[in-house]
Amino acid sequence: MDIVPILSTLRRHKTTALLVVLEIALTCAIVCNAVFLISNRLERMKMPGGVAQHELIMVQAASIGQQADAKARAREDLALLRQIPGVTAAALVNEVPFTNSSWNTSIKLDPKQKLATLNATQYYGENLLQTFGTRLVAGRYFRDDEYMDFADIRNNEELQAKVGSIVITQGLAEKLWPGQSPLGRSIYLGDSSVRVIGVVAGLIRPSLFNGDASAQWSMVFPLRMDTGNASRYVLRSAPAERERVLAAAAAALRKADPHRVILDKKTLDELRDDFFQGDRSMAGLMLGVCVALLVVTALGIVGLGSFWVAQRRRTIGVRRALGATRGNILHYFQTENFLLATIGIALGMVLAYGINLFLMVHYELPRLPAFYLPVGAAVLWLIGQAAVLGPALRAAAVPPVVATRSV
Template identity: 55%
Template sequence: MDIRPILSTLRRHKTAAALIVLEIALACAIVCNAVYLISQRLERMDRPTGVAEERLLRIQTVSPGKNRNDSARVQEDVQTLRGVPGVISAASASQIPLGGSSSNSGVRMSPDQKDNSFNASVYLGSEDLVETMGLRLIAGRDFLPGEYQNMETIEASFDEGRIAVAVVNRRFAERLFPGATPATALGKQFYSWGNAPITVIGVVEELLRPNDYGNGQYSMIFPVRPHWSWSNYLIATEPGRRAEVLKAAVAELQRVRPGRVVLKENTFAEIREEYYRQDRAMAWLLSGVILALLIVTALGIVGLASFWVQQRTKQIGVRRALGATRGQILRYFQTENFLLTTIGIALGMALAFAINLGLMKLYELPRLPGWYLPVGALCLWLLGQLAVYGPARRAAMVPPALATRSA
């Protein structure tokens, strides 16, 4: 099709054409970045925690009294929980993945190293913590009973109560010992609490941080029984008995220590739901913005095309009288829209990158992948063609005789 008549017509309607081009450019830039932000949120929400979420329960309590820091009390509670019908295993833990509040410590390669190599989240827990959480060991072993210490011992004397061994996640091992496999990381040493070396005895596939503090999802587990007034108790049970076991476990804890306050009692599915609530809301909000923007863009194209059809009734009639078919008239308006959309998309791609650079600078977001732009362009081309089809079809249906009488 000869596009010279189309270009000539667009030059006579520069303002209207420019407005459509600008609208498409803005839509392209915003939609590409919004879709990318949504994909980032969904990817973040889909991160594996490393724990067996389908069977895990958490009870968080605070005990009354002045001397509430007591590892023996915590161990007594753990033993009580292990006796609840339906409980497969139970353990105390200083924190849990997606729990929000995070305890972290710097990691060094030597005792005299001034700056930390990186920061890692520190998990403390009683016996059976690795088993209860359902962590998958890919190298090495779990802690032995004799390797566990009470937190009181660590606080009383850092040298005597030093941390001798640790289980780390894969990313920790790869970050601290570049080029090492999980197996070759075993036996290697690092420094964190104090100046005594800590030996890696096990590597788990994944153990997510309680929150997104710090750079990288690096985690380590120390065989230290927590003793604080607030306690996290983790319970592994069969997926079908979670509600029943949770209710019974809370009742049993309150029975053995009536004054305790239960802060939280939930399944891990509920923990995940709560942690990612804002991400989910943001994804829905951005989806609504995209939908609204596409509707506005489509309505703008429909409105302008309908206006031009009305303005060009005589021109359409003349072309029909000279032998133009309905298909040619239809293609004329579709080609016109395609040209405007293409110009708008070209400007929108440049604007999309500019917006992404700003987001990278302000919010440390990754660079917008290049493939988002052609996908966004294809969507806007399809949107343009669908939006213009109705007005273009009405133009193609105008009878030649009626069009000429309207002059």
């Protein structure tokens, strides 16, 4: 295929050619970035929780006012919950993954440090790790005699100093002591220190308010909660049993204390769905926009292609009369579209990187991976070829006799 005549024709239709090029460039730039945003959101929705995702349910019951018998109440509640058929574990905890309420603290590796090393979340609750179903990768979980009552230690510095052990996540360990074993090492919280006795593969922190990079910075303490300072009951059961257990748990808690208000009762799957709702709708919206953009661009190419064919009917007739085959004419328009698309794509790549830079600054997005560009280019080439096929076929059907008219 000879490109020179195509170029010289295009030179005579600078505006229309420029429009096609610009449209393809913009579409290429936006679609590349939008698809990148979609994949980021989808990736985020896969964030590992580190817990038995499909086996957990949460019931949140408001404790009303100061209770003299909060510890007894908690013991009784948990005993009742464990009696529900199908419940394999239960815990009263201070915070639950995929919710927006979290307890956090700054930690140091050296008490003399001026600034804290990082901010991590604190999970409290007897039997929490066993109930959550985290995976132990080093060390051990807490022994029963290690647990202390949060109500007793919270205002007693002497007792606080006795909380000697914690379990942390692999992610936090790797952040604090890269490449080393965290077991036996100390973390300083305020004036007291705790020693790492166990490491779990993962445990996501609630409310990722510090950004996704810190999602796995979780610490679990051997502290027992009561109804005066915690409200979230977590139960574990077989996935199929969850709905029934959820209803039974809420009923049991209400029966144990009729003045209690059940604030929330959900499976962890529902909590997770809600937590990532924003990401899901954003990804859906972007996908819709991408499809609409590609359709609009294709329609634009169809429209301009038809116009060109109509405008060049006589030229096509002359070429046919001079011996060009239908295939020649078809290829002419296909090559022309390919050329325009290529220029558009080249411009679009530059623009895509520009938009990506803007997004990196304003929305803390990572850099656009390079493989998006060839994929984006291929998609636009295909769409361009598909869109121009109709007009090009119509051009190829122009009979040579047209050349003899009105010349």
